[in-house]
Structure formats: C-alpha cells, structure tokens
Amino acid sequence: MPLAFLPSPARGLWHLGPIPFRAQELAIASGIIVAIVIADRGYRRAGGPRGAIADIAAWAIPAGLIPAAVGALTAQARTQPWQAVHSVDAIVGLPGAVALGTLAAWFGCRRLRPPHPVPPGAADSPPGRRVKFAPVLAAAAPAIAFGAAVAQLGAWFTQQGFGRPSSLPWAVEISPEHRPPGYENFATFTPIFLYQAIWYVAAGIAVMVLARRLRLSGSRVFALGAAAYAAAGFALFWLGIGHLPIIFGLRAGELGDAAVLVGSAVYLARTRRTRIKSVQAAHKSALESDSPVM
Numbered sequence: 394m395p396l397a398f399l400p401s402p403a404r405g406l407w408h409l410g411p412i413p414f415r416a417q418e419l420a421i422a423s424g425i426i427v428a429i430v431i432a433d434r435g436y437r438r439a440g441g442p443r444g445a446i447a448d449i450a451a452w453a454i455p456a457g458l459i460p461a462a463v464g465a466l467t468a469q470a471r472t473q474p475w476q477a478v479h480s481v482d483a484i485v486g487l488p489g490a491v492a493l494g495t496l497a498a499w500f501g502c503r504r505l506r507p508p509h510p511v512p513p514g515a516a517d518s519p520p521g522r523r524v525k526f527a528p529v530l531a532a533a534a535p536a537i538a539f540g541a542a543v544a545q546l547g548a549w550f551t552q553q554g555f556g557r558p559s560s561l562p563w564a565v566e567i568s569p570e571h572r573p574p575g576y577e578n579f580a581t582f583t584p585i586f587l588y589q590a591i592w593y594v595a596a597g598i599a600v601m602v603l604a605r606r607l608r609l610s611g612s613r614v615f616a617l618g619a620a621a622y623a624a625a626g627f628a629l630f631w632l633g634i635g636h637l638p639i640i641f642g643l644r645a646g647e648l649g650d651a652a653v654l655v656g657s658a659v660y661l662a663r664t665r666r667t668r669i670k671s672v673q674a675a676h677k678s679a680l681e682s683d684s685p686v687m
Contacts, residue, residue, distance in 0.1 A: 398581045399565045405550035420547030425454060428533075428540030435532035435601075445505060445524055446532065452501035457494030488623070488653045491537065495615075498533070502526045527611030531604060534618030538597035541622070545590040554586035556632035563587065573634055583632050589625060596621035613664055620657035626650035 405416035433446040502524040548554030552571040564581035572579065600621065604614045627650040 399563050399584060399587070401552050401566050401568065402550045405547075405552075416550030417547035417553075420550070421544050423546075424540035424542070424544030425450075426540075427543050428536040430536075431539055432529075432532040432536035435536065436528060439528050439532065441524075441528055441532070446529070448505050449498050449501040449524070449529060452504075453494040453498040456497035457490040459493055460489040488619075488649050491619070491622075495530075498529060499526050502529060529611065530615040531609075531611035534604075534615045535597040535600045538593045538600065538618055538622065542590040542593035542597070545586040545593070548586035549584075554584075554589070556583035556585045556629075557634055559583040576634070585629055585632055588629055588632075592625040592629075593622070596625065610664075613661060616657045616660045616664075619653055620661070623650040623654035623657065627654060 402416070407414045429446060429450050432450075436446050437443060505524045545554065549565070552565075552567050555565055555567055558576060558579035559582055561583075563584060565584040565587070566580060567582050569577060576582075596618065600614060600618045603609065603617060609617065627647060630647045630650065
C-alpha cells in the first residue's frame with residue numbers, strides 16, 4: 394500500500410429510526426438540487442420567470458431517472474433477456490438519462506405558461522406565454538455538469554467508480570469486499586469518480602464562459618455541454634476495469650459517449666454556419682439602415 398492515499402468512507406448507509414439513508418441516493422439528490430439552483434439562477438439572470446425551472450424539473454427529473462432505475466433493477470439479473478437490457482443500459486447510461494430528461498423538459502416547456510405580473514387593480518394575473526425551450530437549455534447545460542460532479546461523491550462512499558490499481562498519492566483505498574475478482578491483492582485504485590467530478594466542474598465553468606463570450610444560442614450551449622461530458626467519459630473509460638460487451642470495436646460505455654461526442658460536434662459545426670449567416674444578415678441590415686443612400 395502506498396504511503397499516501399485517499400481513504401474511502403467507513404460506511405455509506407445510515408439509519409434514522411427505520412428509515413435508511415444511502416450515500417449514493419443522497420449524493421444524487423444533492424446533485425439534482427445543485428443543478429436546479431444553478432439552472433434557476435442562470436435562467437432568471439437571462440430574464441426568465443421565477444419558478445419556471447422548478448416546474449420544468451418536475452417533468453425532467455423523473456424521466457431522467459428512468460435509465461438509472463432500469464440499470465439498478467437489471468444489475469443482478471442472470472437470465473438472458475434482462476442481461477441484454479442491462480447491456481443496453483450500460484450503453485445508454487447518463488446520455489440516455491439526459492436525453493429523456495431533455496425530451497421531458499421540452500414537453501414541460503410546451504405545457505407551462507407562467508402568469509404575467511398582476512397589473513394594478515386586476516384581480517387575477519393574465520395568462521403567460523409558453524416558455525421558450527432554448528433559454529432553458531442554456532441554463533441547464535452548466536447546471537447539469539455541476540450537479541453530476543456532486544453526484545460523483547456517492548461513488549466514493551459506496552466504493553464504486555474506481556479503475557485500475559494505482560499507487561498515486563490520490564489513489565482511493567478500496568476494502569477487500571468491494572474489490573473485483575482478480576484484484577484482491579491490490580489495496581488502492583484509480584479514483585475515476587474524482588477525475589470525473591473535477592472534469593465536470595471544469596466543463597461547467599468552461600461552458601458558462603464560452604456561452605457568454607461567443608454568445609451561443611441555447612441549443613448550442615447544450616450541445617457544447619454534452620460534448621464536454623462525452624469527452625470525459627471517452628477519455629477516462631480506458632482507466633476502468635470490468636467486462637462490458639464489445640460493440641463495433643468499443644466497449645458499451647465508450648460507444649454511448651462516442652455517439653454523443655460525434656453528434657454534438659456535428660450539430661455545433663452545422664449550426665455554426667447558420668449563426669454566421671444570421672450575424673452577417675443582421676450586420677448588413679444595420680449598415681443599410683444607417684446608410685443615407687438606402
């Protein structure tokens with residue numbers, strides 16, 4: 394065992410009377426709260442109505458948790474159909490959760506009509522307009538990254554999310570009962586969860602900075618965040634240990650991240666041309682309006 398290492402928490406389960414509190418679920422709930430708070434602040438800063446993000450999250454969060462629920466139910470399956478479902482869940486993972494959550498958020502935006510401020514002397518507030526989806530995406534992109542970073546703490550408490558054996562000073566100690574077969578003689582492993590948390594925080598900051606400086610639209614901000622997430626998964630996946638199915642020469646998790654990374658890059662490249670044309674058209678119209686000849 395190396396002289397310096399990151400110790401794992403002694404326990405990941407607590408009881409308040411008959412109610413169990415698991416570190417993994419607490420970390421996920423904390424990440425969701427952090428994401429909602431950050432998204433709400435960014436959305437309101439952009440001029441969005443108060444409370445809209447919380448209402449949209451009521452649609453997006455349950456939908457986003459569906460892949461996690463499927464993965465948890467099929468993790469211990471031994472029969473062939475359920476093992477196949479679990480393999481699909483390994484491919485989908487967080488990209489699938491974000492995709493389902495995004496689809497539900499779009500549906501929530503179409504249903505949600507926040508009221509306008511009540512005019513003086515009026516009894517009720519007039520019905521509001523439908524919430525635009527693009528500003529919601531722009532606010533959600535960095536918020537999801539920060540929330541995912543907080544959720545990674547659950548892997549530390551439950552001694553999951555680690556990779557190959559490591560002797561680095563920040564390698565995480567894994568107790569014998571949590572070590573995978575064939576690695577029983579190793580005590581410290583690569584803390585992939587820590588690398589992912591750091592990457593997500595850096596990605597969230599980078600997305601916010603680039604969105605402001607480049608004046609990106611909501612969909613482009615979200616695509617940029619998706620590309621940053623997928624790059625993290627694709628770059629760190631080789632550090633992991635496990636036996637996931639190989640599809641098209643890639644392990645299941647790598648395939649999902651590669652699809653998200655390529656799709657996001659293609660979308661950013663295609664919409665860049667549209668943005669350049671719109672900026673040029675706006676600049677031309679401004680010149681024509683200022684010209685005394687036209």
